[in-house]
Amino acid sequence: MGETKNILIVGVGGQGTILASRVLSNVLQKIGLEVKVSEIHGMAQRGGSVVTQVRYGQKVASPIIPEGQADIILAFEKLEALRWLTYLKEEGIILINDQRIDPMPVIIGAMEYPDALDNIRQRTRNVLVIDALKAAQEAGNVKTVNIVLLGLLAKFMNIDQDVWLETIEETVPSKFLQANLKAFKAGLATTENLNLNKN
Amino acid sequence: MKKLLTGNEAIARGAWEAGVTVCTAYPGTPSTEITENAALYNEIYAEWSPNEKVALEVGLGAAIGGARALVAMKHVGVNVAADPLFTLSYTGINAGLVLVSADDPGMHSSQNEQDNRHFGKAAKIPILEPSDSQEAKEFTKIAFELSETFDTPVILRITTRVAHSQSLVELEPRQEIHLRKYEKNIQKYVMMPGFARPRHKVVEARLEKLKEYAESFPFNRMELRRPEIGIIASGVVYQYVRESLPDASTLKLALTYPLPRKLLEEFASKVETLYVIEELDPFIEEQLKAWGIKVHGKDTFPVVGEILPEIIKQKLGPLFGEENPKTKVQDPCASFPNVPVRPPVMCPGCPHRGVFYVLQKLKLTVTGDIGCYTLGAQAPLNAIDTTICMGASIGAAIGMEKARGKEFARQLVAVIGDSTFIHSGITGLIDAVYNKATTTVIILDNRTTAMTGHQDNPVNGRTIKGETTKEVDLPLLAKAAGVNRVVEVDPFDLAKLETTIKEELAAEEPSVIISKRQCALLAKNFDTPCQVITAECIGCLRCMKIGCPCIIKEGKKVRINATQCVGCNLCASVCPSGAIRKEGAANG
Numbered sequence A: 001m002g003e004t005k006n007i008l009i010v011g012v013g014g015q016g017t018i019l020a021s022r023v024l025s026n027v028l029q030k031i032g033l034e035v036k037v038s039e040i041h042g043m044a045q046r047g048g049s050v051v052t053q054v055r056y057g058q059k060v061a062s063p064i065i066p067e068g069q070a071d072i073i074l075a076f077e078k079l080e081a082l083r084w085l086t087y088l089k090e091e092g093i094i095l096i097n098d099q100r101i102d103p104m105p106v107i108i109g110a111m112e113y114p115d116a117l118d119n120i121r122q123r124t125r126n127v128l129v130i131d132a133l134k135a136a137q138e139a140g141n142v143k144t145v146n147i148v149l150l151g152l153l154a155k156f157m158n159i160d161q162d163v164w165l166e167t168i169e170e171t172v173p174s175k176f177l178q179a180n181l182k183a184f185k186a187g188l189a190t191t192e193n194l195n196l197n198k199n
Numbered sequence B: 001m002k003k004l005l006t007g008n009e010a011i012a013r014g015a016w017e018a019g020v021t022v023c024t025a026y027p028g029t030p031s032t033e034i035t036e037n038a039a040l041y042n043e044i045y046a047e048w049s050p051n052e053k054v055a056l057e058v059g060l061g062a063a064i065g066g067a068r069a070l071v072a073m074k075h076v077g078v079n080v081a082a083d084p085l086f087t088l089s090y091t092g093i094n095a096g097l098v099l100v101s102a103d104d105p106g107m108h109s110s111q112n113e114q115d116n117r118h119f120g121k122a123a124k125i126p127i128l129e130p131s132d133s134q135e136a137k138e139f140t141k142i143a144f145e146l147s148e149t150f151d152t153p154v155i156l157r158i159t160t161r162v163a164h165s166q167s168l169v170e171l172e173p174r175q176e177i178h179l180r181k182y183e184k185n186i187q188k189y190v191m192m193p194g195f196a197r198p199r200h201k202v203v204e205a206r207l208e209k210l211k212e213y214a215e216s217f218p219f220n221r222m223e224l225r226r227p228e229i230g231i232i233a234s235g236v237v238y239q240y241v242r243e244s245l246p247d248a249s250t251l252k253l254a255l256t257y258p259l260p261r262k263l264l265e266e267f268a269s270k271v272e273t274l275y276v277i278e279e280l281d282p283f284i285e286e287q288l289k290a291w292g293i294k295v296h297g298k299d300t301f302p303v304v305g306e307i308l309p310e311i312i313k314q315k316l317g318p319l320f321g322e323e324n325p326k327t328k329v330q331d332p333c334a335s336f337p338n339v340p341v342r343p344p345v346m347c348p349g350c351p352h353r354g355v356f357y358v359l360q361k362l363k364l365t366v367t368g369d370i371g372c373y374t375l376g377a378q379a380p381l382n383a384i385d386t387t388i389c390m391g392a393s394i395g396a397a398i399g400m401e402k403a404r405g406k407e408f409a410r411q412l413v414a415v416i417g418d419s420t421f422i423h424s425g426i427t428g429l430i431d432a433v434y435n436k437a438t439t440t441v442i443i444l445d446n447r448t449t450a451m452t453g454h455q456d457n458p459v460n461g462r463t464i465k466g467e468t469t470k471e472v473d474l475p476l477l478a479k480a481a482g483v484n485r486v487v488e489v490d491p492f493d494l495a496k497l498e499t500t501i502k503e504e505l506a507a508e509e510p511s512v513i514i515s516k517r518q519c520a521l522l523a524k525n526f527d528t529p530c531q532v533i534t535a536e537c538i539g540c541l542r543c544m545k546i547g548c549p550c551i552i553k554e555g556k557k558v559r560i561n562a563t564q565c566v567g568c569n570l571c572a573s574v575c576p577s578g579a580i581r582k583e584g585a586a587n588g
């Protein structure tokens, strides 16, 4: 891993993106890489758009991912996936949770919720969409959507599963550990792959 | 051991390692977590002060009293604390005092993007600017050393990207610092003219010494690479420069006030073209120009907003033979005009919502303030006319009344949160009474400082360390200020709220309405979500006027998103046909 790799995690305030990025960055640190993470969470709990930038490699200077440089975008919500798509590298991968959360302009009828997935597929090939809410329900706790998505991300990262599991254990409260471990494995076991989702 | 820390966590750690025993602050993004983390150390007394001025005063008391003190605030907080700051520069300290100013270029969560380096220059005190978490910790410790060596408060200036980015930090043990001796010294600490005049000379002499010291300050670092282009940068921008232009010669400034003239001149002489890349104002650039050093800065880079790595690459990359990257700098929305923005909204169940619904319904002019309730300015509530700074709502209402008369004041209210009222609303209220205005003030008492992440405050009776303490009695406080008409209402009782507001507006004297209900993210007193009985919905869309993110228009009628709804019933109380009920009552 000579060059700096970039992962952008995007979603809506309250979806748990911050916990997911915390696990991710600790995993990267554990395997001996330099990590820098930038989180803009001024109004995170009020349902605004949230984004976390994770950069890693042998040496990382800036904590910010330049536009067009993300190797992977992990999107917790479809519209946010579309919003941040310009950050994806040409050959980058975008992993999307098939969830729709209407923003205020849509709720009050001033704008339409666009066909996000269609828009994205027209612009990039490497798209994978999963229903993380369903997977989380099946894992026993609807609040583990973020960890399901983290499992999905892990599938594309080639890091030993045990490191992930150990880090989750260290990060989430023990009360919710079992559900989170199950959720992670569910995400990791996603069978769909990128090209199936091509239009 | 190395640990991944945010800049804010690193500053708290640095303070702990530096032997700090007192940490004071008023919350404000992006500074809040410094104090939250400092409070976790047993060795540190930490407090949420009522405002930044008090925070700095408590800090300076501690420092004069002999203990190292850290005081943290967001950039606009320094405006509030400026009065003690400027004179503290004259008195100097005893044990070290470091003021963290967390600036917010790009205004991720602020009402302006002022550049607080000007404060250092105006108050003649040194400024250190770390570029990542490791430096945030190190510079905190250095700041205490400088503070004690030069007998001056020191500003540690960070920006949002330093405060909220995580990077690896080497942890070190705490240095036990003994309480310094306190000796009465009125020539130094009583700043009346006769004593202040000689102290001003001390300040000027100190500044000269600091200038000399800056020349050899080891953290101002010249990195010579290709000689064609030289770049001067500090803070996170230095990291952007390293990333975007790895071949450029760079002068990294850690101490950005006072500036090292000789070092800068030397660097300028070693490169063909010189740039200063600094976010916000041309602070370094202007000084260089005053010294006659030829430099580019704001002729190339923006004064407004952040200077992100793409901007640097786009502007200077071509000078290094890179082809101009086709960057569509920043705004991702611009490339997809059909992507609706996602502004923050008041949470489902928010106690502020009902108040703004009524204010909008009554078509009042509303002078607003800063907090979660500022969101009441947005569609569909559209219920706020002004928001300037913390505490301004009450003064602004008084001013409008004095300008436009009492008749106008019958349609005018000031709204202010509990924390904001304590911060700087009390004096405004006293003005209303003293100067015979008829202002109606609504205090939105949600029992917390919600906007910045639910810090405890003097109104809710809990300290930052989680101890219980005496609560401010708001009605009694208002009465003591001379307000005769003080009413408490539950903001979920819309009918009562409306009649109360009307009554108080009609009264020819100041009144205070306390809208009291705990923030929905803290109170878990609702549970069953509401439901729209579609057959009974008449499609009037009145419920959509409350601006709840759970109510979604479907065809001509509405639906409630049950996964988000907390069942506060506010929508049910505005529905004229009783079509909104709790689940389970559906078949009734």
Ligand SMILES: Cc1ncc(C[n+]2csc(CCOP(=O)(O)OP(=O)(O)O)c2C)c(N)n1
Pocket (backbone or CB within 6 Å): B026, B027, B028, B029, B052, B074, B076, B077, B080, B111, B370, B371, B372, B373, B390, B416, B417, B418, B419, B420, B421, B444, B446, B448, B449, B450, B451, B452
């Ligand atoms: C001088 C200053 N200090 C701090 C802030 C950051 N800040 C914005 S609103 C707010 C407090 C809000 O609390 P409250 O008034 O109780 O309203 P709530 O968010 O709870 O509705 C703070 C600390 C600021 N904008 N200006």
Ligand code: SF4
Pocket (backbone or CB within 6 Å): A045, A046, B345, B346, B347, B348, B349, B350, B351, B352, B372, B373, B446, B450, B451, B519, B520, B521, B522
């Ligand atoms: S955090 Fe509390 S006060 Fe702020 S919008 Fe949410 S419910 Fe309202």
